[in-house]
Amino acid sequence: MVRNHCLAHAISDAGWRDLRSMLEYKAGWYGREVIAVDRWYPSSKTCSSCGALAEKLPLDVREWACRRCGAAHDRDVNAARNILAAGLAVSACGDGVRPPRS
Template sequence: KTARCREDFLHKLSRQIVNENQVIAVENLNIKGMVRNPKLAKAISDVGWGMFTTMLKYKAEWEGKTYIEVDRFFASSKTCHVCLNRVDSLSLDIRQWQCQHCGTCHDRDVNAAQNIRNEALRILRLCSVQVLSLGTSDTACGGSVRQPGKTSVLLDAVPVESGSPIL
């Protein structure tokens, strides 16, 4: 019963996020590796992160929305979203920190979310520039955004030349 309740909640939440947004950006976390940590395993398993990202991805692709995974090695928590200064080390128990360069006080999770959003928008702009230089109206851009070996519906998109009638 608990698993069905969790799955129902994740379906509803992922549907709401896909319905309300054109671009969905998530951090590509190593969930399997994180579950090996005995202190975090139960909490991570209980929320169903992997299932949630899978639901987000297929629902976004189904609706024609853009789903972007930011690389797990992108320092989203350690980088100041205001001045882009990067802290050398930041242990997990530190939930708030102050940038030594610009003095901005950051909540770790809010700062990481803003950095993930900014990185996803940068990737999206980069993809748009590449598409424009090819002279196509295709918006699919794979590159290093997605995990290698995992295929996507967007990667199978056929480019349509600008100005050609759509059948």
């Protein structure tokens, strides 16, 4: 996302590392677990209904339909469903989506 010249400055200023640190220590307070999904995980391009992967999905495309099953997706809602599914799979199976942070 930082490579996008329109969003780079705003994203860089967001302080993602601080946010993750705060989430992790607060999750520890309440006995929860924070699962980080790999930054290259194709959550927007993967159909949440059938798992098919779209070849290209430019940032200006906000809604798309799966070629295999025909399901209509909003880009952000679809990505949220896929990230939730990946996090639940990690929680159930115990395997990481990305290497742990040092």
